[in-house]
Structures are given as structure tokens and as C-alpha cells.
Amino acid sequence: MxxxxxxxxxxxxxxxxxxxxxxxxxxxxxxxxxxxxxxxxxxxxxxxRRRAGTPAQxxxxxxxxxxxxxxxxxxxxxxxxxxxxxxxxxxxxxxxxxxxxxxxxxxSPPDPKDADVVVEVTAEQFAWDVRYPGPDGKFGRAKPELVHFSNPLGLDRTDPAAADDIFVANELHLPVGKKTLIRLRSKDVVHDFFVPEFRLKQDAVPGLEIPMWVVPTRIGHYELACAQLCGFGHSLMRGDVYVESPEDFQKWLASRAALKPAPPSASNNSGGF
Amino acid sequence: MNATTAAVPQTSSGISNAKLGVWLFLASEIMLFSTLFTTYIVLRLSATSWPWGWTALNVPLGTLNTAILITSSVTIVMAYARAYDRDVAGFRKWMALTLALSACFLVVKAFEYGHEFSLGIGPSTSVFYAVYFTMTGLHGLHIVGGIIVNSGLLYMSYRKDCWEDPLFLGRVEGAGLYWHFVDIVWIFLFPALYLL
Amino acid sequence: MSQSHADSHGHGHAQSFLRRYVFSVDHKVIGLQYLFASMFFLLSGFALMMLMRWQLAFPGQAIPFFGRLFPADLAPNGVMSGEFYNALGAMHGTIMIFLGIVPMGVAAFGNYVLPLQIGAPDMAFPRLNMASFWLFLPGGALMLGSFFLPGGAAQSGWTSYPPLSVINPGQTVWLLAMVLLITSSLLGSINFLVTTANLRAPGMSLMRMPVFVWGEVVASVLLLLAFPPLEGAAILQLMDRVAHTSFYMPKDLVILGSHYAGSGGGQPLLWQHLFWFLAHPEVYVLVLPPMGIVAEIIANNTRKPLHGYTTMVLSMLSIGVMSLIVWAHHMFISGMSPALSNFFLVTTMIISVPSVALMTCLVFSLKGASIRYSVPMLFALGFIPLFAIGGLTGLPLGLTVTDIYLHDTYYVIGHFHFVVVTGSVIALFGGVYHWFPKWFGRKMNDTLGQIHFWGSVICMVGIFLPMLPMGLAGASRRLYDPTAQMHNLIVQPLNVVSTMFTYGLALFQIPFLWNFFHSIFRGEKTVENPWQATTLEWACPSPPPHGNFEKTPRVYRDPYEYSAPGRKTDYWPQNEPA
Structure with a gap:
């Protein structure tokens, strides 16, 4: 690149x-x-410089x-x-x-109503969990006790608002020229959302949801990196940002929505990243 | 001015080393406890729920401890006044009383802690208890420090040369300043934790 | 004055070796103890960095020779692990700041030089002084030794941001060591302040004190007022780790897939505020005493009074006050209220005004001078332009908008290393060459000193200058493997350049160390006042005997009366009657 x-x-x-x-x-x-x-x-x-016969003045x-x-x-x-x-x-x-x-x-982050796209980005050791609200435009319920490596956000799929949520790991797709509201969260420690091409950097703090916005102006493939020390895997914590034309973005969203979410698993709750 | 103070060495600022040193030390202590009070305020303001102090803690025992500490502040002033007049017996009496009161404070505090632990309550129970145990614990450590210093002074007063040492009175004064500070911290802690 | 305490700690002859050199209460011995200890810690911190620089330049390649010496869990097959890298990073910062530069600038030079410069027989509290050193040394040993303890050294950065620092191994020892170091520094700063307030020689009014003394005073006030909040914050973090409280832990943390069992309700940002409330004033603690050293050397080697003594003193005082209200400029993008950033932006820009004034005074002091290019003067002159780079690169970081991009990049690393290494460390080197004759009655070799100066300065610039373009290209700091992120790949060769210069810098310390230790025993003997200086430390024998001055000096004039008209010599000591 x-x-x-x-x-x-x-x-x-x-x-x-x-x-x-x-x-x-x-x-x-x-x-x-x-x-x-x-x-x-x-x-x-x-x-x-010192010279013989010339004292300091x-x-x-x-x-x-x-x-x-x-x-x-x-x-x-x-x-x-x-x-x-x-x-x-x-x-x-x-x-x-x-x-x-x-x-x-x-x-001045935009009101969710005024934003063209709303996306939730959750940082964890050592990955980026990206969630789009799906066709209903609503983010569904998530519970910490449901967190599993197949369900990193602990989405409660029994909640109708959560059933259509689109989840994708380490990939952020954005339409060019549209105002995107990003809700930044963290599951464990302090991370930092950094896309050098956007000149956008913001710490993700557990316990807080920090709103930020961006209007991508150029179609392309960029890098999402963690910029705050978050543990031994800090340097490996990266994702890809794809800025696409609005049509391609909608196509991508539709393709993701077609994928049925995995059924809730009853197996062990370990294995994070 | 009696002979004792006149023999204290002259300093550029006119304040004795010990007194200036204690005041500077207290300045740093104020910063330390302000940090904890700031923590208390920040956590309380951002908390979703925070118990009323009187529902969670034992107010009568806290009031008793407040009275004990305020009395001990009076007794240590009496000890200093006796030392100033070179009344050796009077100094020992008031200093011993101060020490007894400080010990009482710790005993009452121990009963409170013991009761809370017996209910299964500890620092990890909630942020309120984390603040309570940390702040009163640190204050308790300061009381222990004061007891060590004050017993040291009481012990020194049994040595003959101590009353010839012009710096002794300054040490008593410094210990008194420190003890007042520990007292004042409690006077802030008590309403903040027990009453609000 | 203060005869009673000078008598109270006895006279030199009858003392045992232990009492005289180990548990000494003499400020000069304690000053040298701090000097040797902090030199050792500086070298240790530098050694850690040499290991890290290998990984940064050649990620994934075995460390030559030394790699095999590490246990397999730290460096399997000689390649350092991510945990080990993070531990090295955290300890490098901690050791350099809290065990290296501050103890050297404030405690070593302060203990030895400050009482002499104000004409005092010793510090105000000699026993407290000894206690301060004997809290510092175990604290330092615990910190450095934590590598060998179970759990290893702390690996959450010297900033120790929770929740990471609460869940990472090794942090408890770090916190305990910090409590020892903070207590030591509190005792020391109380001692410096009382000594300066109370033990000045007759005639030594405040505005006749050398600039170095002022630097020490402001640094001591900052240590006194800013360290307790960190001590409090460290106690809270210790509680979070040991008693499982939740001061810094919010509700419902999920760590590596499992739910964190704590009550929740804490605030991670609280630590950042408390930490930077100390750590920003700490920058001025790192800088002001060395700046005082530079002022001493410049006045002495320009053979004229400093330009703007009053301006310098007032600048230092206002820096001291302002530095307590700028801390959150480290936190513009931390998630705190963005409106708050504007306040800290303004205070940050205000504090740059007295800082520029200080530098201006140093440069203008050269005007009309008769510059003697001695080795200490080389270091003092090197300080000016290089420290200026450090100051200037602070501008885009202190400005909210540009900090969005530059925050936590290599630009930050370059910036503060220009401040602290080509600023403070260079000034401290200059101070060593300047006061060496005072400490040991001998001089260090000039040729070796010049080699040391030019080698060190060129290597330091070679290390830190590449970091600025790296930061502009977006390379983040604290990356174990910089090549894991695409946007670092093009500038990766700059990492190799930095690393090579790091090893060069190590080589150029050899002449210094040899010069230093050889000259203690074999150096050329010097006279009492070899630099023909005016300040009081040169008005007593070198090295000074116990009690320093034969009789308490009397001060008649300002500290830098060089080239006074109508005098035979070009210097006029403060204590010489008219």
C-alpha cells in the first residue's frame, strides 16, 4: 500500500x-x-570566545x-x-x-439521529469488535456473562433488537462521504483507536462509552491500530478499515446480515482472543 | 522567654528547624489526604448507588472516637504547656493520658472493623467500603505513628539530659502539631463517611 | 549558628568506617552515595534500553550473545517475549526517572553542593538525610531486583494505567518500591527546604543565592506537594491488587473471556489524573536543577554575571506554580471531558512563557562574554540548542488539535528524550566535570572529557532525531514488534539508525567511566578554586572537611560578580570583603 x-x-x-x-x-x-x-x-x-587582552564586558x-x-x-x-x-x-x-x-x-459528536452510519467499536485484548445495529437501526442487549469466544460482545440473541445486529471482528467498513458516529468502548483495559489516515485517535476506556465521528473522504484500505499499551499482545492488536462507496457498503452490510448468527453455545466460557 | 527557648540556635528564617520541618511535612500530608478525599468525591459523584453513611456504619462508636480524639488534642496541648514550664511530672502525666486516649481510639476502631468483618463486609464489598477501609486504615496508621512518636517523647523525658537539650521542647511542639493534624483529618473523615 | 547540631553528630576522627562511609550523616558523603547509586541506576536503565532497541530494530531476531543468558520464559531461544519487552519498557522509564536522573540532579548534587553554596555546615536534619538515602537504596534495589522475583518486573509502562496495571503481574512490587522512593524523596525535599530557609550564612539573602539553589528549592517544593498524590494513588492501586477493591475498576470487566470478580464502580481515569498530577511537575523536577547547573557553569565560564538573574528566579518560581495545573495535557484524548482540554491547553501555553524566558537568559548571558571552552562549558553549551529542540517539539504535543494525531507516537518519545537526555543528562554530566575537583580535590582529564562530549552529543541526536519523523509517519510507541503494523514499515529503517546510535552512545560512556574512576585516585591535583569561581562552595578546601567551613563565611555580594571593573582578578568571591 x-x-x-x-x-x-x-x-x-x-x-x-x-x-x-x-x-x-x-x-x-x-x-x-x-x-x-x-x-x-x-x-x-x-x-x-576567550581572547588574550579582551576581558568580558x-x-x-x-x-x-x-x-x-x-x-x-x-x-x-x-x-x-x-x-x-x-x-x-x-x-x-x-x-x-x-x-x-x-x-x-x-x-461535537453528531446525534445518532443525524449520523448516516452508527457503529459500535469495542476494544479487547487484543482485538477490535465491531458492531452495526442491523436493519432495525437499534443496538440490542449485551450481557457480560454471555461473553464467549464465539460471542465476544455477549450479545443476547433472544433480544429482538440484538438478533439482527451485525458483528465483525477486526474489520471496520465505512461509506465514503457519510458522517459516521463511532461509539467507542472497551471490555478490559485502556486501548486506543487510531487510524493514521483519518488523523483520528481516541482512548477506549472501560466503563465509558466515548462518541466520536468521522467523514471518510477517500475510498481505500486503511489500518486501525491500538495506540495505548494494553498488554503483551499490544503490537498485534490491529484491524482493517475499508472505506467503500455507499453502494458497496450497503452490499457488504446485506451480505453480513444474510449470515445467520451462531446459536448460543452452552460450552465453556473461556478463550478470549 | 525562659532559658530553654533562648538556647535554641538562631536560624536565617527565625523559625526553628524542627517547627519548619513539621509544617512542611504536614503540607505533604494535606496533599496525601486531599487525594483520598478527592477520590471519595469523584467515586461518589459517579456512583450509581452509594449508601448513606449512617445506615452502613456505627455512628455512636464514630462519635465516641471523635470525642476521644478531640480530648487527646487538649491533653497534648496540656503536655506541651507543662513541658514549657519545665514541669516534668505534669508533662509525663498529660502525655501518658494522650497515649491512653490514642490507644482507646484504636481499640474502638478495632471493634468497628471486627464487627464489619464478622458480617462478611470488607474493602472489596463495594466502592463505599473500599473508600471507608482505605481512608480510616491510613488514618489509623497515622495514629500508630503518633503513638510511636509520643511514647518516644515520654521515654526521653525520663532521661536526665533531655531537659537540658534545648531542642526537646521543639520536638514536643512538633509532635503536638502532628497530633492536631491527625485529629483534624478525623474531623473531616467522620462526617464524610458516617454522616453524609 | 546551629552549633548544637554540628556538634551532635560528632567529629570525623573517632568514627568507624561504617559510621563514616555507610551510615554517614555528613551531607557530602550522602551526596556521593547518591551520586554513585544514581550513576549505577542510570547505567542499568540504559542497559535495559539497549536490549529493547535490539528488538525494535530487528524484531524477532535473537539477541546476540546476551539472549542466551535469559531464562526461556523471558526470551525463548534468545528472542525476547512481549511480556519481557513490556517489563523492560516499564522499568527503563521508572529507573531512569525515579532512580537515575531525579536522585542525581536533586539528591546527589543537591546534597553535596547546596549546603556549601549557601555557607551551611551541613543539612538541617543530618539523620533524616541518612534515612532518606537508606530508604532510596532499598527502594531502588527492590525495583531493579523485581526482575528476579516471582511474577517478574512490572510491565504496564512507567505510567501504570489501570485496569492493565491491576491485572498484570509484577505490579505489586513496583508499587511497594514506589512507596519507599516517595517517602525518601519527601524526607529529602523537607530537608532541602529547611536547610535553604534556615542555614544560610550571614548576608546570604534570598536574591544572592546561586541559581542552582533556586532550582533545588522549586524542585523540592514540587516533590513535596506533588508526590503525596501519587503516593495516595499508589496506595489505592495496591488496595485494588491486594485487597481486591475497585478504585480503578469499573463494573463488568471481561478480561480474556472471563468476568472480573470485583464490585466495580471505580474510575480508570482517576489514576491518570492523580498520576499526571505528580508526573508533570516531575518533568520540572528533572529539568530545573540541571538548568541551575547549566547557569552555574555558564556564569563561571563566560566570566560575567548572568543575564537576568531576577528573570531566571522569577521564571523558575512561576514554572513551579504553573506546573501544578497543567497535568491533563497528557490526557487530551484519554476520554476525559474534551471541554476540560481547553483549560489545560491554555495553562500549558502559559507555562511555555517562563520556560522561553529561562532559555533566553542563558543565551544572552553569552553576549559580551569571554567564553572559556572548558569541558563543563561544552556540556552547558550543548544543553542550550538540544534542550531547545525538546522544548519546541513540545508545542505540537501541547496543542489539543495536533496532539490528536501525535499523541502516543514516537514523536512524544523523541520530544521528552530531547528534554531529559540532551537536556538534563547532558547538564548533569557538565555538573560532574564542574564539581569533580570539589569532591575529590583532583581534575578529570580534558581530552577524554572532550571525546565523551562530542561522542555522546552526536549519538544522542542520532538516537532521538529519527524518532520525530517516525512519529509524524504515525509509528506508535510501546510496540513490541513495530513491523506488525503496516504504517510503520516504511520508517522502520529509522529504528535501525536509532539502535546503532544507542550502541555508539554506550561506547562513548567508556572514556567517561574510565576518566571518572581513574581521576578519583590518579587525577591531576588541583587548587582550592580551580575554576576561579565566585560562589561559596569554592571558599572551603576541596574536598571540604567535616563541618565544611573553618569559620562561617560572610556574604557581601551577588553570586556571579565576574569581571567587576577596577579589580585585578576577573572574579570577586561572594565572601571576600570589599
């Missing part, structure tokens, strides 16, 4: 460009600051009785000008960039 390279991966979500803008802008500013200071620093190192310090605070500390205050510039840059960054973009990405 050529989604990745030596720089940032390709952009495949509506807000990826906004995030990249910040990353590139800040790196440009960082490079500028570093080069300017570096040149000044190198100049000082050469210009003021102390800065002028005025007696505190005259001139007032500003005049007395003019040298010191002048040297703080770069700091003031950095501060102004940061204020601008916060007010015009960080606040509004953060608000749109993390603080």
Missing part, C-alpha cells in the same frame, strides 16, 4: 487537512525559531534610585522580546486554530 511514506500518511477524513495544517504550521514556526536562535547562538560562541546595571523600573531593566526586558513574539503566536494559535478545530472534532 502506498498510503504511507516518510512524512504524514495520506489524508482520508474531512478533518485530516485541518490537523495537518496545524502540524505543518507549527513545524514551520519551530524551524524558523530554531534557525534564528541557532544563528544568533553560533555568532555569540565565535564572537565572544558586563552589562550596564543602573542604580535603582534613578530612571524607574523600565529604564533600569531595559536590557533585560529587551531580551524578552522574542518571548513576547512566541507568546503572541501561541495566543493566535489557540484562539484561531485550537479552540474552533478542537470544538468541531472532539466536542
Amino acid at each position: 502506498n498510503n504511507y511514506g516518510w512524512g504524514l500518511p495520506i489524508r482520508a477524513s474531512s478533518f485530516a487537512g485541518q490537523i495537518d495544517f496545524g502540524i505543518l504550521l507549527i513545524h514551520a514556526a519551530m524551524a524558523l525559531i530554531f534557525v534564528l536562535w541557532g544563528v544568533f547562538f553560533a555568532y555569540l560562541l565565535v564572537r565572544y 558586563r552589562e550596564e546595571h543602573h542604580a535603582s534610585s534613578q530612571g524607574g523600573f523600565w529604564a533600569n531593566n531595559a536590557g533585560e526586558l529587551k531580551s524578552l522580546m522574542p518571548d513576547v513574539l512566541v507568546m503572541l503566536f501561541e495566543i493566535a494559535l489557540i484562539v484561531f486554530y485550537a479552540f474552533p478545530v478542537w470544538r468541531s472534532i472532539k466536542m
Whole structure:
């Protein structure tokens, strides 16, 4: 796949460009600051090296009785000008960039009614359990005591709302250009949902259901990786993200719905991943 | 100022080392117990159910313990006042009384714990009991620490040279500050756990 | 002043070896004990990292030579297991921070240099000082020794996020060791604060104290106020593990297919808040004392007063205050309320202002100087641009939006290693070269020092610079096998580069170690004040006798009176009468 390279991966979500803008802008500013200071620093190192007969020159310090605070500390205050510039840059960054973009990405997940697709992603050691609500649009009941390796979410198939739920492991299918609401959960420890191409990252915390949203903008095959240490198999905890045209997505959903769920098993309850 | 305090070495800040040290130690202790109180608040606010303290715990025994600790704070001040006047016998009497009261507190606490354990209740029963056992347990450890320090001071008061040592009074004062702190923690713990 | 306690711990001659060198109450001996212990722990933590770097560069290949030495459950056929990798990672972080850099910067240098710099005969509580070291050493031994205990070492990262840390093996010992270390550090910080408040020589007003003393004071305040919450949090985690409480365990956890038997009702995020409430101030504990060391070296080797002493002191103090309210910038995507992130974003950007001011003062101190390129000065000068990279790379991580992508990638690793290694560690090396004559009355070899400097700096940059593009490409941290995820494959060669430079860095420590230990016994003897410095630690013999100063010095002026007009010499010691 050529989604990745030596720089940032390709952009495949509506807000990826906004995030990249910040990353590139800040790196440009960082490079500028570093080069300017570096040149000044190198100049000082050469210009003021020790030379016979040239003693160090102390800065002028005025007696505190005259001139007032500003005049007395003019040298010191002048040297703080770069700091003031950095501060102004940061204020601008916060007010015009960080606040509004953060608000749109993390603080305003869509209402389930307004989302085109709703999907529940549950992390566990060391897999991603993905569930679509099925034709009825409702997520059915799940019980922790029903969890089995053939039923990782503990879906109660006797609940009519759960009977048509579509479950798939380590695969996330999304239609391109549609607003998707993802409900992120965890069964055991803290995991992290990370799709580099979407520039989307969010911890999955047991006991919490965290809503997040994405509008995929590019058809393709991407990677879903766990980005929070979750145990010995952490690096193996990955899944595939398929962004498809809305028609292909519907076709895929229909093909999954046609598969009858396995009957509830009465055998032992062990074996997680 | 009598001779005892005048002989304490001069410091840059004007406060004795022992006193400043104890105050800084108490600052860190405040942070420690604030952490536990924060935990209590966070867990209680997010809990789906949380018992009323008086239904789960023994309020009369808790009240008794509160009275015991407040009294012991008074007695340790009396011990310090006696030491300040170099009244050796008076110091020993009040310090011994303080120790007796601290022991009473632990005995009452042991009865409470014993009763709860006999009902099959332990720290793992619920988050409420986890908070209760952890906070009162840690506070109990602080009481034990105070008993060790106070008995050490009582023991030292039987040595002749102790009353010549200009630092002794400072140590008594430090122990008193610490004991007040342990007392105050209980005064927060009691209503938080038993009454609310 | 404070004669009674100077007398109370006796005089040197009659003391037994045990009393003098092992259970000593002399701040200088304790300082050296901390120095040797923390050097040992730094090397141990580095050795763990060399093993991990092999796995990262060549995943699945047997570790050459050493691989066979490990038991089969840790490294079957010499290939390290995922559990072993995670244990190495957790212990590398823990050892480097809590057993290496903080004890060296705060305790080793602080114990030896701080009382001397303020003209004190010893610390305020010598016995407490000894107790502090003898809590630290067993704590460290327990931490390092946990590899050999049943259950092995902790493997949940140095951050120990529950519920993973509650269910993983090895964590109980980690928590117990942490409680010992925290207690030790509390005793130490109380001691530093009381010593600085109470035992200053006459005339040593607060604004005449060297910058290093200020760094120690702020670090001590942070340790005093921020460590107890972690101690409390560790006690709760210990309860979760030992007494099966559910402080951090929510209801209905299903772990590897089985239902977790706990009452539930806990909050995993609570630990993260309590942990970072310590761990962010801890960054400044790691950085401020070394920055003080850099300031000392720069003032001494530029032969002029520091630019903006007042600015530096005020910056350090405001960093100290602010650092207590920035912790949750480590948690932007942790699942806490996203609205809260905005608050921590603002405080984080505010704290960058005094940090930049500190760096500005250090750079401007060079203006008009007569720079003496001694070995300590090389390290101090190396600190400035490299620490600046660490500071600048913090910007995209501290900004909420860009952190969404960069959080938990190699960019973070690169960032804080530039801060802590090319910042703190380099400054600590400089401090060793600078105060070595004070400790042992001898000098370290200059040529070996220069080899050590250039080799180390080049290797450090070689290790950490590749991590920045790796992070930008999306490579996550803490991956046992980075090649298991597709998006890491292209940048995988950078891992090999990092690893090679890691082994290079190890090689360049050999001249340092040889130089250090050889010079203790065979180094060139020096005079009392070889650097022609102005601060009080050079106003007593090297090494100082018991009680330090023959008679209590009197302080007449500011700490860095170099090149004062109208004087024959270019330095004017603080204690020299006009």
C-alpha cells in the first residue's frame, strides 16, 4: 500500500487537512525559531570566545534610585522580546486554530439521529469488535456473562433488537462521504483507536462509552491500530478499515446480515482472543 | 522567654528547624489526604448507588472516637504547656493520658472493623467500603505513628539530659502539631463517611 | 549558628568506617552515595534500553550473545517475549526517572553542593538525610531486583494505567518500591527546604543565592506537594491488587473471556489524573536543577554575571506554580471531558512563557562574554540548542488539535528524550566535570572529557532525531514488534539508525567511566578554586572537611560578580570583603 511514506500518511477524513495544517504550521514556526536562535547562538560562541587582552564586558546595571523600573531593566526586558513574539503566536494559535478545530472534532459528536452510519467499536485484548445495529437501526442487549469466544460482545440473541445486529471482528467498513458516529468502548483495559489516515485517535476506556465521528473522504484500505499499551499482545492488536462507496457498503452490510448468527453455545466460557 | 527557648540556635528564617520541618511535612500530608478525599468525591459523584453513611456504619462508636480524639488534642496541648514550664511530672502525666486516649481510639476502631468483618463486609464489598477501609486504615496508621512518636517523647523525658537539650521542647511542639493534624483529618473523615 | 547540631553528630576522627562511609550523616558523603547509586541506576536503565532497541530494530531476531543468558520464559531461544519487552519498557522509564536522573540532579548534587553554596555546615536534619538515602537504596534495589522475583518486573509502562496495571503481574512490587522512593524523596525535599530557609550564612539573602539553589528549592517544593498524590494513588492501586477493591475498576470487566470478580464502580481515569498530577511537575523536577547547573557553569565560564538573574528566579518560581495545573495535557484524548482540554491547553501555553524566558537568559548571558571552552562549558553549551529542540517539539504535543494525531507516537518519545537526555543528562554530566575537583580535590582529564562530549552529543541526536519523523509517519510507541503494523514499515529503517546510535552512545560512556574512576585516585591535583569561581562552595578546601567551613563565611555580594571593573582578578568571591 502506498498510503504511507516518510512524512504524514495520506489524508482520508474531512478533518485530516485541518490537523495537518496545524502540524505543518507549527513545524514551520519551530524551524524558523530554531534557525534564528541557532544563528544568533553560533555568532555569540565565535564572537565572544576567550581572547588574550579582551576581558568580558558586563552589562550596564543602573542604580535603582534613578530612571524607574523600565529604564533600569531595559536590557533585560529587551531580551524578552522574542518571548513576547512566541507568546503572541501561541495566543493566535489557540484562539484561531485550537479552540474552533478542537470544538468541531472532539466536542461535537453528531446525534445518532443525524449520523448516516452508527457503529459500535469495542476494544479487547487484543482485538477490535465491531458492531452495526442491523436493519432495525437499534443496538440490542449485551450481557457480560454471555461473553464467549464465539460471542465476544455477549450479545443476547433472544433480544429482538440484538438478533439482527451485525458483528465483525477486526474489520471496520465505512461509506465514503457519510458522517459516521463511532461509539467507542472497551471490555478490559485502556486501548486506543487510531487510524493514521483519518488523523483520528481516541482512548477506549472501560466503563465509558466515548462518541466520536468521522467523514471518510477517500475510498481505500486503511489500518486501525491500538495506540495505548494494553498488554503483551499490544503490537498485534490491529484491524482493517475499508472505506467503500455507499453502494458497496450497503452490499457488504446485506451480505453480513444474510449470515445467520451462531446459536448460543452452552460450552465453556473461556478463550478470549 | 525562659532559658530553654533562648538556647535554641538562631536560624536565617527565625523559625526553628524542627517547627519548619513539621509544617512542611504536614503540607505533604494535606496533599496525601486531599487525594483520598478527592477520590471519595469523584467515586461518589459517579456512583450509581452509594449508601448513606449512617445506615452502613456505627455512628455512636464514630462519635465516641471523635470525642476521644478531640480530648487527646487538649491533653497534648496540656503536655506541651507543662513541658514549657519545665514541669516534668505534669508533662509525663498529660502525655501518658494522650497515649491512653490514642490507644482507646484504636481499640474502638478495632471493634468497628471486627464487627464489619464478622458480617462478611470488607474493602472489596463495594466502592463505599473500599473508600471507608482505605481512608480510616491510613488514618489509623497515622495514629500508630503518633503513638510511636509520643511514647518516644515520654521515654526521653525520663532521661536526665533531655531537659537540658534545648531542642526537646521543639520536638514536643512538633509532635503536638502532628497530633492536631491527625485529629483534624478525623474531623473531616467522620462526617464524610458516617454522616453524609 | 546551629552549633548544637554540628556538634551532635560528632567529629570525623573517632568514627568507624561504617559510621563514616555507610551510615554517614555528613551531607557530602550522602551526596556521593547518591551520586554513585544514581550513576549505577542510570547505567542499568540504559542497559535495559539497549536490549529493547535490539528488538525494535530487528524484531524477532535473537539477541546476540546476551539472549542466551535469559531464562526461556523471558526470551525463548534468545528472542525476547512481549511480556519481557513490556517489563523492560516499564522499568527503563521508572529507573531512569525515579532512580537515575531525579536522585542525581536533586539528591546527589543537591546534597553535596547546596549546603556549601549557601555557607551551611551541613543539612538541617543530618539523620533524616541518612534515612532518606537508606530508604532510596532499598527502594531502588527492590525495583531493579523485581526482575528476579516471582511474577517478574512490572510491565504496564512507567505510567501504570489501570485496569492493565491491576491485572498484570509484577505490579505489586513496583508499587511497594514506589512507596519507599516517595517517602525518601519527601524526607529529602523537607530537608532541602529547611536547610535553604534556615542555614544560610550571614548576608546570604534570598536574591544572592546561586541559581542552582533556586532550582533545588522549586524542585523540592514540587516533590513535596506533588508526590503525596501519587503516593495516595499508589496506595489505592495496591488496595485494588491486594485487597481486591475497585478504585480503578469499573463494573463488568471481561478480561480474556472471563468476568472480573470485583464490585466495580471505580474510575480508570482517576489514576491518570492523580498520576499526571505528580508526573508533570516531575518533568520540572528533572529539568530545573540541571538548568541551575547549566547557569552555574555558564556564569563561571563566560566570566560575567548572568543575564537576568531576577528573570531566571522569577521564571523558575512561576514554572513551579504553573506546573501544578497543567497535568491533563497528557490526557487530551484519554476520554476525559474534551471541554476540560481547553483549560489545560491554555495553562500549558502559559507555562511555555517562563520556560522561553529561562532559555533566553542563558543565551544572552553569552553576549559580551569571554567564553572559556572548558569541558563543563561544552556540556552547558550543548544543553542550550538540544534542550531547545525538546522544548519546541513540545508545542505540537501541547496543542489539543495536533496532539490528536501525535499523541502516543514516537514523536512524544523523541520530544521528552530531547528534554531529559540532551537536556538534563547532558547538564548533569557538565555538573560532574564542574564539581569533580570539589569532591575529590583532583581534575578529570580534558581530552577524554572532550571525546565523551562530542561522542555522546552526536549519538544522542542520532538516537532521538529519527524518532520525530517516525512519529509524524504515525509509528506508535510501546510496540513490541513495530513491523506488525503496516504504517510503520516504511520508517522502520529509522529504528535501525536509532539502535546503532544507542550502541555508539554506550561506547562513548567508556572514556567517561574510565576518566571518572581513574581521576578519583590518579587525577591531576588541583587548587582550592580551580575554576576561579565566585560562589561559596569554592571558599572551603576541596574536598571540604567535616563541618565544611573553618569559620562561617560572610556574604557581601551577588553570586556571579565576574569581571567587576577596577579589580585585578576577573572574579570577586561572594565572601571576600570589599
